[in-house]
Amino acid sequence: MALDSRTLAAISGDDDLLLLSLMQNDEKHQPIFHLQDISDSQYKQLFRFDRPGLLEIQSAMGFPEFMSCPNRTKFNSMEGLHVLIRRLSYPNRLEDLSFLFGRTKFELSNIFNTTLDFIYEKYERLLLTLDRPWLSPGDLDAMTTAVSDKGSPLDNCWGFIDGTIRPICRPRQNQRVVYSGHKRVHGLKFQSIMAPNGMIAHFYGPIEGRRHDAGMLRESGVETEMQHMMNRPNNDVFCVYGDPAYPLTPYIVPPFRGAVISANQARFNKKMSAVRVCVEWGFGKLLSLFAFLDYKKNQKLYLQPIGKYYKVAVILTNCHTCLYGSETSTYFGLRPPTVQEYLRL
Template sequence: MMVFVPYQQVILLLSNIMTTMMRVYIDGINAQNEANLAAMRHMRRRRRARRQAVLQAALAYNQRVNPVERQFLGPRVSAWWDAAPRQDDRFWKENFRMSQPVFNILCDILRPRLQRDALNGFSVEKVVALALYRLSTPSDLRTIANLFGVGRSTVCELVQEVCVAMIDVMMQQYIVWPTGNRLRRTIQAFEEKHGFPQCAGAVDGTHIPIIGPAKNPADYHNRKGWYSMILQAVVDNKLRFTDINVGFPGRVHDARVLRNSTLYEKGQNGDLFPAWYKEINGTPMPIVILGDPAYPLLPWLMKGFSEGANFGQQERTFNYRLSRARMVVERAFGQLKGRWRILMRRNDSALKAIPQMVTSCCILHNFCIEHNEVYEAGWDQMHVIYEQPQADPVHDVVPSADDIRNALLGYFR
């Protein structure tokens, strides 16, 4: 015997089932949201505790060093910085990446430029130290403000002021394209140490992490999956930057960055190097720089052979020699980011200010090399990742460049 249920009861039953399922689903979402909020609150507490621990350690250290003066300092103090002049060389290198005598030289160079600007009553030494600490450590603005006794907004203003001063005063002095005797010494060093003739440097690009900008963020999203800005640089045998180009979005290919740089324009016009040739296997070879497979092969820019059907022992030897000489640019990028660690983590500064900070780090990199500041092995603990060649090389072979590279095969053999 069949029992018929009124359709109103069926609809009511289905409605109750749907209501119960919806309530369970909403309860699950609410529970997940509460768990996420709890995790975020836990992370904030941990970060706050770390900041307070750093500040308390600095204040406690200063209390031990000079307890009499410490008790008279007000709420806006710079006790940590006030004690810095009495510290040893290790303290200066750990916090400012250079010894105190070299720091004083840097302050003397920037003093005329900085004293023309309003420094909010701070000394040149304090302003320069604050900028170096910002560039060399992953500390946040709050920690730096507490260590130097200034406001967070003042930290940003002073750092940009020092970066602009470095570019105006030191750029042309410390980032110099090799000419004359310096060029001759560079070519000789590459041939004697790396076995590559007529080489004046190596070019490559590296990505500087940034926060995704509000305008055109997709342009800065690189092939690695994060937002970045590109630094293209040429490096000589002493790991010094001789040419830099900063500012292209991370999505741009290395070859396109090169083609839009003054380096490419001078190279194509024949203005990059003097006409110093060396005959190799009957071919006059000009002065060149070395690049990875992402770059085009040009008479003034050498790159390795692609592994194909005609790739043999001679091509393998050429690639080995070129790669060994080109490692100077990889090492320079590694030391640049190891010494100035703001380039290793995501930079939270305004987009227009980042090229100035990157350029300043390159200037400081050369400044430290020129003043024999030894790069400490412990600075590599941040695991600097060398940039790998981009997967899609650009094929733009000029016949004369191909002849030059083929002539080098017999030279290396």
């Protein structure tokens, strides 16, 4: 009867009738299709990865075959990955996913959060350190060569650092804390380092939207880590290139600033700006794969773990780059690490 009412409501445009037909939200629905029955192209469009790729991620992340939610809802870990990725890939409501997966919205909420927590608790550390096997001195040399070959005046630049503010739904409390006067938006700030092989090598945040990039750099501690790890045998260092908000240090190089700069300095800024655009490609890919993050009405500061959403999405984006490459890795001609190399703890 609910289905007939829903059909009638859609035909007649009666919103009250449509709401009445959807009131039984606590009931399970039959899934509208089975995952094994859809084509490979449809599968990848829905879940961002192909079937072999998602199986590889499940294995590399060490998911158990079955998982249990705090309310004792049991589910297959592959189902959990499907729910997580589909939820993040588009601003879906849980009611919409209920018809897709054949579970109630309460079950889906628990499955989503349990899978999210598993990845976050186990792999968040990958985003907070540069001590990774795919950032060895040999790999860093290859990255600096690739950046230099694209016209960079710096022969020791291995990556690009950037701070970005992501809009959120305006909170009722502490609005001034998260308001950015520069961007004129309420939001949370994140800092990322994009490597030329397409990987987001470091990802820090969130912090309050009103904070400056230089303060976020200091709080992240990434420069201190670079002082210990980014040194070359010839007493030179590996550096990253940033925007004018960052201070000039041996490990971080910003463009030349000032109202009047020389022709050589302007040429330097222009050439570095051309290769630095890959930072925008990296965040563009993140939001393209996981558009849920780009819909600010879904980002409710005191109701949702927004930072956790972003960090898990970055981990999954890096896994996507490992499997399929990216615009950045193609541009610089570098191959990203394998999923197993990236997820190695």
